[in-house]
Amino acid sequence: MKPSNGTHSRIIAVRLRAIKAGLVICLAAILHYGASAQCVNNLGTRTYDTTLTSNGYNSANLKFPMWNPDSGLLVSVKISSEVSSHYSFTLGNADVHSTTFLLLIGQQEQFSSPQLGSTFNGGYPPQLIGTYPLSPGQTVSKAPFTFLDKQVTSDSITGVAPFLGSGQVSVNYSSFTYTTLSSFPSSYYSYGADITNTLHFSLQYLYCKSSGVLAINLTRWTAVLQKPRTVQLEWSAVNEASGRVYHIQRSADGKSFGDIATLPARNDNDPDYSYQDVLPEGSAGKFYYRLLVDDQGTISYSSVQQVSVEADARQVSVYPNPATDFITVNPGSTGSWQIDILSADGSLVQRETFFQTNSMRVNFRSRMSAGTYFVRAFDLRGQRNFTTSFIVPGH
Numbered sequence: 001m002k003p004s005n006g007t008h009s010r011i012i013a014v015r016l017r018a019i020k021a022g023l024v025i026c027l028a029a030i031l032h033y034g035a036s037a038q039c040v041n042n043l044g045t046r047t048y049d050t051t052l053t054s055n056g057y058n059s060a061n062l063k064f065p066m067w068n069p070d071s072g073l074l075v076s077v078k079i080s081s082e083v084s085s086h087y088s089f090t091l092g093n094a095d096v097h098s099t100t101f102l103l104l105i106g107q108q109e110q111f112s113s114p115q116l117g118s119t120f121n122g123g124y125p126p127q128l129i130g131t132y133p134l135s136p137g138q139t140v141s142k143a144p145f146t147f148l149d150k151q152v153t154s155d156s157i158t159g160v161a162p163f164l165g166s167g168q169v170s171v172n173y174s175s176f177t178y179t180t181l182s183s184f185p186s187s188y189y190s191y192g193a194d195i196t197n198t199l200h201f202s203l204q205y206l207y208c209k210s211s212g213v214l215a216i217n218l219t220r221w222t223a224v225l226q227k228p229r230t231v232q233l234e235w236s237a238v239n240e241a242s243g244r245v246y247h248i249q250r251s252a253d254g255k256s257f258g259d260i261a262t263l264p265a266r267n268d269n270d271p272d273y274s275y276q277d278v279l280p281e282g283s284a285g286k287f288y289y290r291l292l293v294d295d296q297g298t299i300s301y302s303s304v305q306q307v308s309v310e311a312d313a314r315q316v317s318v319y320p321n322p323a324t325d326f327i328t329v330n331p332g333s334t335g336s337w338q339i340d341i342l343s344a345d346g347s348l349v350q351r352e353t354f355f356q357t358n359s360m361r362v363n364f365r366s367r368m369s370a371g372t373y374f375v376r377a378f379d380l381r382g383q384r385n386f387t388t389s390f391i392v393p394g395h
Contacts, residue, residue: 043075043206043207043208044206044207044208045204045205045206045207046067046071046204046205046207047202047203047204047205048064048065048202048203048204049200049201049202049203050062050200050201050202051198051199051200051201052175052198052199052200052201053196053197053198053199054175054195054197054199055194055195055196055197056176056177056193056195056197057174057175057176057177058173058174058175058176058197058199059172059173059174059175060172060173060174061170061171061172061173062170062171062172062173062201063168063169063170063171064168064169064171064203065168065169066163066164066165066166066167066168066169067160067163067164067165067205067207068164068165068166071207073207073208073303073304074160074163074164074205074206074207074304075158075160075206075207075208076156076157076158076160076206077156077157077160077163077203077204077205077206078154078155078156078157078202078203078204078206079111079113079116079120079154079155079157079171079202079203079204080152080153080154080155080201080202080203080204081109081111081152081153081154081173081175081199081200081201081202082150082151082152082199082200082201082202083107083109083124083148083150083151083153083175083197083198083199083200084146084148084149084150084151084197084198085107085146085147085148085151085177085195085196085197085198086144086145086146086147086195086196086197087105087129087144087145087147087177087193087194087195087196088141088142088143088144088145088193088194089103089141089142089191089192089193089194090139090140090141090142090190090191090192091103091132091134091139091140091141091181091189091190091191092134092137092138092139092140092189092190092191093134093135093136093137093138093139093187093188093189094137094187094188094189094190095136095187095188095189096136097136097185097187098133098134098135098136099133099134099183099184099185099187099189100131100132100133100134100183100184101131101132101133101134101181101182101183101189102128102130102131102132102181102182102183102184103128103129103130103131103132103179103180103181104126104127104128104129104179104180104181104182105126105127105129105147105177105178105179105180106123106124106125106126106127106177106178106180107123107124107147107148107151107175107176107177107178108121108123108174108175108176108177108178109121109122109123109153109173109174109175109176110122110172110173110174110175110176111155111171111172111173112171112172113169113170113171113172114162114170114347114348115157115162115163115169115170115171116155116157116162117159120155122153122154122155123153123176124148124151124153126178126180127147129142129147130142139190144194144196147177150200160254161251161253161254161288163205164254164286164288164304164306165286165306165308167346168346168347169203170347171201171203173201175197175199177195177197179191179193217237217238217239217240218235218236218237218291218293218302219236219237219238219270220234220235220236220272221234221235221291221302221303221305222234222235222305223289223305223306223307224307225307225308225309226276228309228310229278229279229280229283229309230276230277230278230279231276231277231279231287231289231307232274232275232276233248233274233275233276233277233289233305234272234273234274234275235272235273235291235302236270236271236272236273237265237270237271237273238270240265240266240267240271241265241295241296242267242296243265243295243296244264244265244267244293244294244295244296245262245263245264245265245293245294246262246263246264246265246273246291246292246293246294247259247261247262247291247292247293247294248260248261248262248263248275248277248289248291249289249290249291249292250277250287250288250289251287251288251289251290252285252286252287252288253288254286254288254304254306257288257290257292259292260277261275261277263275277289279309283309284309284310284385284386284387285308285309285378285385286306286307286308286309287306287307287308287309288304288305288306289304289305289306289307290302290303290304290305310387316329316330316331316332316375316377316386316387316388317329317330317332317388318330318375318388318389318390321390321391322390322391322392322393323364323390323391323392324368324392324393325363325364326361326362326363326364327341327361327362327375327390328359328360328361328362329359329360329362329375329377330358330359330360331358331377331379331386332358333358334356334357334358335356335357335358335379335380335381336353336354336355336356336379336380336381337353337354337357337360337377337378337379337380338351338352338353338377338378338380339351339352339353339354339360339362339375339376339377339378340375340376340378341362341373341374341375342373342374342375342376343371343373343374344371344372344373344374346374349368349373350362350364350365353380368392369392370392370393370394371391371392372389372390372391373389373390373391373392374387374388374389375387375388375389375390
């Protein structure tokens with residue numbers, strides 16, 4: 001091989017040898033949201049992990065449970081990879097003149113997921129392994145050495161709403177060891193490398209433990225969907241402070257909450273409270289509830305409860321059905337829409353955005369496997385979801 005100028009860069013990528021997975025689940029309990037000082041002293045973690053092996057290149061789709069809001073308040077999510085790499089090589093000067101070779105090795109790590117706003121890139125920048133002056137026909141070999149020893153790449157996410165639910169988090173993970181080889185002057189050469197990587201991938205949930213809830217004297221707090229658009233909210237308290245006010249708050253994304261009602265404390269012995277939240281017509285998707293407890297200016301929060309409201313499928317139509325190359329989505333009203341195509345397991349397949357229209361043609365970006373798919377039409381202005389399904393026939 002001979003580069004066209006004084007520098008030669010070659011990326012070595014070898015097929016994946018094997019994937020070995022193991023899952024470790026660390027159990028934990030409830031939480032508190034707000035009262036940050038108490039939460040800092042009562043944090044817990046729940047970790048899901050798996051171990052993979054490769055010979056330089058690895059690409060895998062990993063699935064982990066979403067965080068169930070009933071387990072407590074989720075504070076942040078951390079996605080991490082830990083790479084240990086062993087590397088050996090043989091380099092030879094195949095030219096007629098003496099040449100000095102410079103060898104660098106780097107590591108690229110990449111995470112992508114429907115739960116992440118964008119693809120996360122990280123890794124280990126190229127490191128100089130050695131400088132090798134070689135005469136014509138001379139070779140140099142290096143026995144296996146440790147290139148990386150538990151090198152960590154991680155991304156911490158504080159916008160946790162996409163991780164809440166009862167489904168799965170799907171993460172596409174790729175890991176890539178690359179080599180840069182330069183020669184001065186430019187020369188023909190021979191090069192071979194053997195790479196063995198062990199990759200430990202983990203998803204960790206950070207949450208507040210139970211003592212934070214007890215600190216505001218709440219003994220019960222539930223949110224239950226009783227009718228298609230009616231959520232029954234109930235809670236109990238003990239030792240209520242004089243002048244306490246409960247603010248019932250709702251959110252459509254798990255991050256931005258607003259009051260929907262306020263109730264003064266009754267200051268009875270072990271009082272029980274209830275409130276019915278009737279959602280607007282056409283509401284669908286996930287809704288999040290919490291209590292803001294105001295003790296005459298001292299603010300604390302309950303845990304966050306989640307309910308899922310099914311869309312009225314009669315308000316959105318999809319044709320053709322079955323479909324092969326495209327679908328046309330008609331939600332029944334003009335507006336700005338985000339159209340999601342979801343697979344049967346809830347994974348995001350394709351997302352498109354349309355403005356000021358009531359008929360949207362969605363061309364499939366890739367050939368769809370046979371099966372049932374869901375269409376979710378999200379009203380960007382009205383913050384409503386409408387869902388229906390369609391079928392892709394066998395080819």
